[in-house]
Amino acid sequence: MAGRFIVGVMGGGEGASAEDCQAAYRLGALIAREGWVLLGGGRPWGVMEASARGAREQGGLTVGILPGRTRADACDCIDIPIVTNMGDGRNYINVLSSDVVVALPGQAGTISEIALAIKNGKMVILLNFDVGSVFDLYRRQGLLTSADTPEDVVALIRTWQEA
Amino acid sequence: MAGRFIVGVMGGGEGASAEDCQAAYRLGALIAREGWVLLGGGRPWGVMEASARGAREQGGLTVGILPGRTRADACDCIDIPIVTNMGDGRNYINVLSSDVVVALPGQAGTISEIALAIKNGKMVILLNFDVGSVFDLYRRQGLLTSADTPEDVVALIRTWQEA
Amino acid sequence: MAGRFIVGVMGGGEGASAEDCQAAYRLGALIAREGWVLLGGGRPWGVMEASARGAREQGGLTVGILPGRTRADACDCIDIPIVTNMGDGRNYINVLSSDVVVALPGQAGTISEIALAIKNGKMVILLNFDVGSVFDLYRRQGLLTSADTPEDVVALIRTWQEA
Amino acid sequence: MAGRFIVGVMGGGEGASAEDCQAAYRLGALIAREGWVLLGGGRPWGVMEASARGAREQGGLTVGILPGRTRADACDCIDIPIVTNMGDGRNYINVLSSDVVVALPGQAGTISEIALAIKNGKMVILLNFDVGSVFDLYRRQGLLTSADTPEDVVALIRTWQEA
DSSP states (O other), X not given: OOSOOEEEEEOOOTTOOHHHHXXXXXXXXXXXXXXXXXEEOOOSSHHHXXXXXXXXXXXOOEEEEESSSSGGGSOTTOSEEEEOOOGGGHHHHHHHXXXXXXXXXXXXXXXXXXXXXXXXXXXXXXXXXXXXXTTHHHHHHTSEEEESSHHHHHHHHHHHHHO | OOSOOEEEEEOOOTTOOXXXXXXXXXXXXXXXXXXXXXXXXXXXXXXXXXXXXXXXXXXXXXXXXXXXXXXXXXXXTOSEXXXXXXXXXXXXXXXXXXXXXXXXXXXXXXXXXXXHHHHTTOEEEEESOOOTTTTHHHHHTTSEEEESSHHHHHHHHHHHXXX | OOSOOEEEEEOOOTTOOHHXXXXXXXXXXXXXXXXXXXXXXXOSSHHHHHHHHHHHHTTOOEEEEESSSSGGGSOTTOSEEEEOOOGGGXXXXXXXXXXXXXXXXXXXXXXXXXXXXXXXXXXXXXXXOOOTTTTHHHHHTTXXXXXXXXXXXXXXXXXXXXX | OOSOOEEEEEOOOXXXXXXXXXXXXHHHHHHHHTTOEEXXXXXXXXXXXXXXXHHHHTTOOEEEEEXXXXXXXXXXXXXXXXXXXXXXXXXXXXXXXXXXXXXXXXXXXXXHHHHHHHHTTOEEEXXXXXXXXXXXXXXXXXXXXXXXXXXXXXXXXXXXXXX
């Protein structure tokens, strides 16, 4: 299959906690060290910003799928801004373009990404994110998994790649 | 504001239960009797088909936002097929085009619609659909409500229109 | 095939000439009298507004595919506002949802619609619109035709429907 | 402004001439040597394939905005496949994501990209592509320019960057 391995990292925006941003930053760094591409929503806040910054500082490549009409909206840690002007419609492109999706705690936007990822057969890893029972069917099918640390996320992806 | 009042009805596709399809059919009929437009995913199965058929048989107007490239995919109860060729990306258009969204039991696709609706400030009514705790924040904010019958859904929408 | 027959009318926005708006108004009225649905960009100016007003005043049904995030952007002659929040990306939905596309004089936006319509096998009728030689191949293939009056447009569509 | 400089290269698909593919290949190589990112439609034929291959062989980074639902559709010269499942709707994303658009000879799809680029204020360079008079207004405004060789295209972009 053509192209580099892409990990999508989703999660809260302006309201993200310091702890979640720290985990996102570490996860971005680990993704870069693996040689994987980091993909996210590209905006300059919360999990999007922290994960991209983490990847960037390790020399990783970062892709941001932007909701607006210009790359001026992008976080300055983004190497490749993809400009959609589709608002939240771009969430669908986020997940289709990711080989695996990692979701940190977030609100309705993040939940829409988990749902669209699962609907399209993508493996989703929840990092410290309790989504209740709504996706239990998919958890049983093995499409949805939980992890406690960024290190666990990377280990899960590696296992899955080797499978 | 221009245009007719539009109620979006979302829910399960091929796997929808007979009971849910019956509720969808009744809801469609009630929406038509109120003079509201019914909007849905437009495909010929499950909640999409049943709600459109219910509305159609009462002389209501039905709009289907289609995922594929041609109107040949539409349920024959659809008056106005909107052809997007966006796959599940059209879920975003479904909710943005609805004045209120009603969700019957469904899987990941339906959950993505609930999430996108809430994210964009739309009132969502769950009809016999248990989504666990994932949207509790929005329930407390009054964006998300539950109803037991199609009649209750219509009463809720009326109250909301008069507010 | 499900659904009503839909004629897409495209053309200039704020800069449209009085003459073109008059032709658009007349075309909208004729479309309504045929019992066809009028579909357009839905905004309150130029060819979009004039064609929708013409159809509306004859009791026709009007659909507007809106580029923005809310139906508040719609011309008040639109019955069914479809809200995409996709900007000019909605031009693709305009043409896919039309059974036939009529283009009055316009700028780059209108030309993108002609090109996308042709690319997707839709018959396009140019009403008093000189596009130079760029689409000559498609004119020879019969996908692109020219007309001088709204009456001619309707006659062409009727012939095509009967074929 | 965040991110690397991105040059979009558009043009014919399966029917592209050997001469145009050769020019696309050379253009891709020159873009890579400048350190710019090459962006295109990502499919394995015509101008899309040739330009990506040219860039790839010089160690450049290539982005493909794919119309389908999976990266399996991508040309194997693409580093970063962006999966939209939007069909030709992705043409809008192609041009919004490009800092400048170069169009080689193509059919309706390429013309839609030129039109959408111009509509959104992007500078467009036609490489040996005669589009007739349809975009003359934009040529006078300086948004549309013509070039005879890939070298001329690169010189034009450099001049424009320094302005």
